[in-house]
Amino acid sequence: MRSRAARLTLTATALVAFVVAGFLAVDADRRIAAERDALRAFDLNARDTSNSLGDIRAAQQAYVAAGQGTAFWMPKVAALIDEVTRQVDQLRSSAVSTSARGSLMEAASRIAEIGNVDRRVRDYLRSGQTLMASDVVFTEGSETAINAAQLVESARETEHQQFDANDAALRRRQATIIGGAVGFGVFVMLALAWVRPDAPLETRDSQAGVRTALGDISIRPASRGSAAASVPPSEKSSPAPRGSVPMIRATADLCVDLGRATNAEDLTRVLSRTADVIDATGIVVWLGDYAGGDLRLVLAHGYSEPVLARMTTIQKSADNAAAAAYRSGKLQIVLRRPGASNGAIAAPFLTADGCIGALTAEIQAGSETTDAVQAIASLVAAQLTGILAASLAAAPQKESGRVASA
Numbered sequence: 001m002r003s004r005a006a007r008l009t010l011t012a013t014a015l016v017a018f019v020v021a022g023f024l025a026v027d028a029d030r031r032i033a034a035e036r037d038a039l040r041a042f043d044l045n046a047r048d049t050s051n052s053l054g055d056i057r058a059a060q061q062a063y064v065a066a067g068q069g070t071a072f073w074m075p076k077v078a079a080l081i082d083e084v085t086r087q088v089d090q091l092r093s094s095a096v097s098t099s100a101r102g103s104l105m106e107a108a109s110r111i112a113e114i115g116n117v118d119r120r121v122r123d124y125l126r127s128g129q130t131l132m133a134s135d136v137v138f139t140e141g142s143e144t145a146i147n148a149a150q151l152v153e154s155a156r157e158t159e160h161q162q163f164d165a166n167d168a169a170l171r172r173r174q175a176t177i178i179g180g181a182v183g184f185g186v187f188v189m190l191a192l193a194w195v196r197p198d199a200p201l202e203t204r205d206s207q208a209g210v211r212t213a214l215g216d217i218s219i220r221p222a223s224r225g226s227a228a229a230s231v232p233p234s235e236k237s238s239p240a241p242r243g244s245v246p247m248i249r250a251t252a253d254l255c256v257d258l259g260r261a262t263n264a265e266d267l268t269r270v271l272s273r274t275a276d277v278i279d280a281t282g283i284v285v286w287l288g289d290y291a292g293g294d295l296r297l298v299l300a301h302g303y304s305e306p307v308l309a310r311m312t313t314i315q316k317s318a319d320n321a322a323a324a325a326y327r328s329g330k331l332q333i334v335l336r337r338p339g340a341s342n343g344a345i346a347a348p349f350l351t352a353d354g355c356i357g358a359l360t361a362e363i364q365a366g367s368e369t370t371d372a373v374q375a376i377a378s379l380v381a382a383q384l385t386g387i388l389a390a391s392l393a394a395a396p397q398k399e400s401g402r403v404a405s406a
């Protein structure tokens with residue numbers, strides 16, 4: 001990771017990921033626009049079909065109206081029936097949903113019935129039975145045309161519902177792609193920001209010699225990848241910074257394992273490893289919903305059963321970090337109070353449709369204020385968001401089971 005070639009490779013990979021994510025996001029927008037245009041054309045054709053069915057009703061009633069002649073209206077009705085039959089066939093071929101196609105097939109059968117009714121009316125009129133013709137026109141003919149129009153309208157509404165469902169699915173996919181690219185980009189930026197290139201070998205050796213000459217510590221040059229140089233216990237420095245290469249590698253492994261998790265037990269194990277990376281005594285996953293319902297505890301690590309039993313739900317309006325992150329969709333920090341309580345971090349689960357919960361971690365040693373710990377908590381929360389959003393979409397009414405402390 002410290003070589004220039006590795007850093008350039010990582011940067012190039014991030015750029016490729018952004019380009020691919022941008023292309024897929026634009027492609028999703030194109031598909032949504034194409035489906036919207038198709039829906040608009042279907043809508044117009046459906047309205048024209050309904051109007052034609054209304055014209056058929058009016059023209060048939062003109063057969064028996066005083067002062068009207070059948071010589072004009074009968075060819076008119078025949079032409080309208082042929083036209084509306086073609087319109088329904090076109091609608092059925094362009095319909096996306098199965099339900100809409102079924103409704104249009106029923107509408108086509110109703111139109112065929114209209115043709116049969118029209119032939120009966122003409123037979124009555126030719127035989128001089130005007131009263132019977134009127135009865136058929138205003139009962140069977142009118143009802144059949146109305147039923148056909150209702151079926152066309154039902155197909156139109158079904159197509160709108162199908163478009164809304166497809167649009168939501170494409171938007172979720174678009175958000176997932178963009179979120180993945182952003183998460184990877186953040187990881188790359190953190191890696192490039194925290195990892196410094198090695199100093200030249202001559203510089204390292206000369207620095208070691210000077211420090212030894214001063215007599216402040218006992219030191220020898222260490223080869224790349226070896227353990228740190230020895231320091232007397234009384235003069236040891238503070239622990240390695242949280243932004244070291246091992247920490248970045250551990251975070252990358254966490255993200256990979258989160259993507260491969262298949263059940264709550266796998267996720268709990270990843271939470272346990274996350275706690276080790278960010279020096280947390282306990283981690284809890286709180287899940288709400290898109291409507292802003294109360295937060296429910298769905299996963300936890302580091303807490304005993306009696307403690308978990310007292311923290312099963314949190315109201316959205318509660319005065320704590322988890323509820324604040326859920327309401328605002330922003331990372332929340334609770335500072336450590338020496339001698340009283342540890343610090344804490346609450347990272348929101350953000351989706352394209354809003355915040356659905358929060359990840360809370362109780363941090364030791366005041367590390368909650370460091371950029372590294374905050375960034376890792378946000379990355380883990382972003383990875384968990386896709387899993388939790390899929391769970392809400394698959395079973396929105398099913399209450400998630402609570403997992404005991406690992």
